[in-house]
Amino acid sequence: MTRLSWFNVTSLTLGFAFLYLPMVILIIYSFNASQLVTVWAGFSTRWYGELLQNEAFLDAAWVTIKVAVLSSTIATVLGTMAAYVLVRAGRFLGRTLFSGMIYAPLVMPEVITGLSLLLLFIGIGLDRGVLTIVLAHTTFSMCYVSVVVSSRLMSFDRSLEEAALDLGCSGFDAFRLVTLPIIAPAVISGWLLAFTLSLDDLVIASFAAGPSATTLPIKIFSAVRLGVSPEINALSTIMIGIVTVGVISASLISKHRTLRQRQEEQAAARAA
Amino acid sequence: MAETVFAPWDDPAEKPLIRFRNVTKQFGSFTAIDDLTLDIFEREFFALLGPSGCGKTTMMRMLAGFETISGGTIELAGQDIAAVPPNKRAVNMMFQSYALFPHLSVYDNIAFGLRRDRKSRGEIDARVAEMLKLTRLEKFARRKPHQISGGQRQRVALARSLAKAPKLLLLDEPLGALDAKLRQATQFELMDIQEKTGTTFVIVTHDQEEAMTVASRVAVMDEGRLMQVATPERIYEAPESVYVADFIGDVNILTGTAQASGEAQFRVIWDGEQTPLVAASSREFHDGQACHLAVRPEKVSISAERPEAAENAVQGKVLDIAYLGNLSTYHVELPGGQIIKAQTANTRRISRRSFTWEDPVWVSWSATAGVLLAE
Ligand SMILES: Nc1ncnc2c1ncn2[C@@H]1O[C@H](COP(=O)(O)OP(=O)(O)O)[C@@H](O)[C@H]1O
Ligand SMILES: [Mg+2]
Numbered sequence: 001m002t003r004l005s006w007f008n009v010t011s012l013t014l015g016f017a018f019l020y021l022p023m024v025i026l027i028i029y030s031f032n033a034s035q036l037v038t039v040w041a042g043f044s045t046r047w048y049g050e051l052l053q054n055e056a057f058l059d060a061a062w063v064t065i066k067v068a069v070l071s072s073t074i075a076t077v078l079g080t081m082a083a084y085v086l087v088r089a090g091r092f093l094g095r096t097l098f099s100g101m102i103y104a105p106l107v108m109p110e111v112i113t114g115l116s117l118l119l120l121f122i123g124i125g126l127d128r129g130v131l132t133i134v135l136a137h138t139t140f141s142m143c144y145v146s147v148v149v150s151s152r153l154m155s156f157d158r159s160l161e162e163a164a165l166d167l168g169c170s171g172f173d174a175f176r177l178v179t180l181p182i183i184a185p186a187v188i189s190g191w192l193l194a195f196t197l198s199l200d201d202l203v204i205a206s207f208a209a210g211p212s213a214t215t216l217p218i219k220i221f222s223a224v225r226l227g228v229s230p231e232i233n234a235l236s237t238i239m240i241g242i243v244t245v246g247v248i249s250a251s252l253i254s255k256h257r258t259l260r261q262r263q264e265e266q267a268a269a270r271a272a
Numbered sequence: 273m274a275e276t277v278f279a280p281w282d283d284p285a286e287k288p289l290i291r292f293r294n295v296t297k298q299f300g301s302f303t304a305i306d307d308l309t310l311d312i313f314e315r316e317f318f319a320l321l322g323p324s325g326c327g328k329t330t331m332m333r334m335l336a337g338f339e340t341i342s343g344g345t346i347e348l349a350g351q352d353i354a355a356v357p358p359n360k361r362a363v364n365m366m367f368q369s370y371a372l373f374p375h376l377s378v379y380d381n382i383a384f385g386l387r388r389d390r391k392s393r394g395e396i397d398a399r400v401a402e403m404l405k406l407t408r409l410e411k412f413a414r415r416k417p418h419q420i421s422g423g424q425r426q427r428v429a430l431a432r433s434l435a436k437a438p439k440l441l442l443l444d445e446p447l448g449a450l451d452a453k454l455r456q457a458t459q460f461e462l463m464d465i466q467e468k469t470g471t472t473f474v475i476v477t478h479d480q481e482e483a484m485t486v487a488s489r490v491a492v493m494d495e496g497r498l499m500q501v502a503t504p505e506r507i508y509e510a511p512e513s514v515y516v517a518d519f520i521g522d523v524n525i526l527t528g529t530a531q532a533s534g535e536a537q538f539r540v541i542w543d544g545e546q547t548p549l550v551a552a553s554s555r556e557f558h559d560g561q562a563c564h565l566a567v568r569p570e571k572v573s574i575s576a577e578r579p580e581a582a583e584n585a586v587q588g589k590v591l592d593i594a595y596l597g598n599l600s601t602y603h604v605e606l607p608g609g610q611i612i613k614a615q616t617a618n619t620r621r622i623s624r625r626s627f628t629w630e631d632p633v634w635v636s637w638s639a640t641a642g643v644l645l646a647e
Contacts, residue, residue: 162338163371165358167385167436177384181375264419 023240030233037228047234057235060219063130064199067215071137072194078138079145079194080187084175086146087153105143113140114207121208128210136208137198144197145190152186192250196243278488279503280313289314289349289440289472290335296343297330297496304330306496307344314439317466317473319483321519322493328476329368330496332442335474336365349439359388364438368445370429372417378428379404379413385436403431406465423454430462434469443475447482459485480520484508492516508568514645517566522601524572524612526565530557530644538644540565543608550583553644567642569615574602574627575634582636588612590631602627604635 034041086099117136126132164174202217223232280286288311297305304327312318320328333339337358345352373381382403386396404410407427412420433441447455463486466473477483483490484504492499500516511517528542538557539548551565578585592603602614614635627633
């Protein structure tokens with residue numbers, strides 16, 4: 001182990017404090033027995049219990065998860081298809097325009113995307129609810145999926161697809177049996193990205209949501225405007241917990257996989 | 273009973289398996305294949321040889337169906353294949369990069385093509401087992417490509433492309449990634465497999481020794497054109513151009529002008545100080561025509577005295593000695609500055625070598641040792 005100088009220790013501490021202090025405070029206060037957020041009155045899990053009784057929050061959580069799963073799945077299918085066409089089709093008329101247009105929503109202010117979707121939904125007479133939020137989230141998250149997948153496809157060895165064709169596959173079979181399984185990790189991270197984007201989106205969701213369906217971020221935001229309650233702290237702590245577990249397990253799995261692959265390669269090299 | 277020699281290209285009644293007819297391939301304004309006509313016969317082991325970028329891979333890819341043809345026709349077994357997509361051609365290709373499917377086991381890689389043909393489980397099992405045995409991979413069937421060595425991967429790629437029993441197998445620099453020893457062993461393995469399966473092989477290589485070892489015929493290419501198509505012996509012993517002579521093996525090229533000196537005999541006048549050279553040639557040259565005499569170093573002898581019987585002998589001094597283990601190549605500098613390479617077998621230990629640097633020596637060769645070429 002290398003010894004850290006006092007300067008390094010200080011900057012490390014400051015940096016991490018800056019990042020995590022707010023969250024730590026939030027987590028501590030979620031276990032506060034008092035109704036008042038800023039007064040510590042002893043440890044309690046009471047707000048977690050109350051949270052589970054709160055129908056409105058549970059409904060919003062359910063809507064949020066439904067929307068996230070649906071929109072990220074549709075966005076993954078569409079985004080992967082778009083990425084495949086853009087990387088594979090070579091030159092065709094309007095290719096640059098098409099690829100530019102697919103990435104434009106990445107830099108478009110969310111307010112504008114949300115507003116334009118709202119106008120569209122009103123224009124075609126679509127009642128705002130789960131369906132409209134799903135559509136809206138699909139629209140903006142598919143560009144992110146497309147970016148992730150196309151960067152993987154760029155480095156994909158084209159001859160693998162040709163080998164599949166050579167062995168008798170149709171173009172679709174070659175994609176299904178060879179390309180897709182190989183780029184699956186990129187497609188999955190695209191899905192995860194779309195999923196998290198949908199989970200925490202507030203702006204676009206507020207344009208697309210209607211009285212019949214509200215997502216958790218909207219719910220939290222409107223609740224906070226009436227004052228921070230310990231219940232919100234509890235809810236946020238749960239979300240932090242879920243995200244932390246997800247991130248840690250994903251990195252452990254991938255680390256384990258690379259380690260095993262390296263060991264196997266070394267074993268093969270020795271056997272040769 | 274006299275053994276019949278395998279030479280379908282000499283038999284006018286024989287139908288070729290592949291016919292290239294004036295095939296041209298352009299990438300934009302660049303011509304990769306230039307008006308190429310070629311027949312390849314069934315059961316041949318045909319080698320495409322040429323420097324990097326001369327169009328070898330492009331020819332393969334046109335046969336496999338990955339490149340369209342800009343002009344001319346390609347026939348496979350009498351059928352024009354321009355409109356046949358790659359997955360409908362009775363042609364399989366072994367890729368330069370092997371292109372093994374990383375997510376599938378060795379077994380599933382080999383079974384991949386058979387499954388596309390909707391063969392029964394039993395049939396697939398039997399065929400894959402046969403291929404594993406042929407390529408000696410039985411022990412590795414369950415492994416993934418990243419769990420086996422380079423040489424084994426190469427054999428998986430071969431097994432996979434042979435599994436469907438194609439009429440034609442295309443091999444694009446199949447041994448490029450192997451080291452010299454493994455490469456040689458694999459060449460013999462390839463020839464063995466080709467003989468056993470009776471498949472027509474077209475192999476691409478830029479290694480002339482490899483082409484000479486494995487092939488029934490060799491095509492030497494340059495810039496999208498065929499320079500010569502012949503058996504390895506003929507390519508080596510009777511090249512038709514300086515390019516081919518120079519590309520295959522080591523050669524001395526002496527440039528001069530021809531002068532008839534008898535029945536199929538010419539004198540080559542080169543470099544004023546030296547006496548004319550004598551060369552036999554069935555090719556006709558008119559007097560004063562520029563010509564090149566190509567002589568292989570192993571056909572040139574080196575001696576301290578002028579050999580009595582030699583038809584061509586010139587004096588020079590040893591400039592350099594390349595010791596190759598079994599052979600030594602002497603670079604002998606003539607008074608005019610030209611260098612002639614002479615090769616001798618090292619039957620004695622190196623400490624007892626007969627000549628050393630700066631020694632005055634004679635190099636000599638017979639009238640039939642060289643080939644007289646116009647260009
Ligand atoms: N898809 C392509 N687009 C443009 N040029 C190409 C393409 N494929 C090959 N070429 C060119 O055609 C020539 C022949 O290439 P290739 O057949 O791969 O040569 P090699 O004999 O080394 O296999 C090269 O000059 C190469 O740059
Ligand atoms: Mg090549």
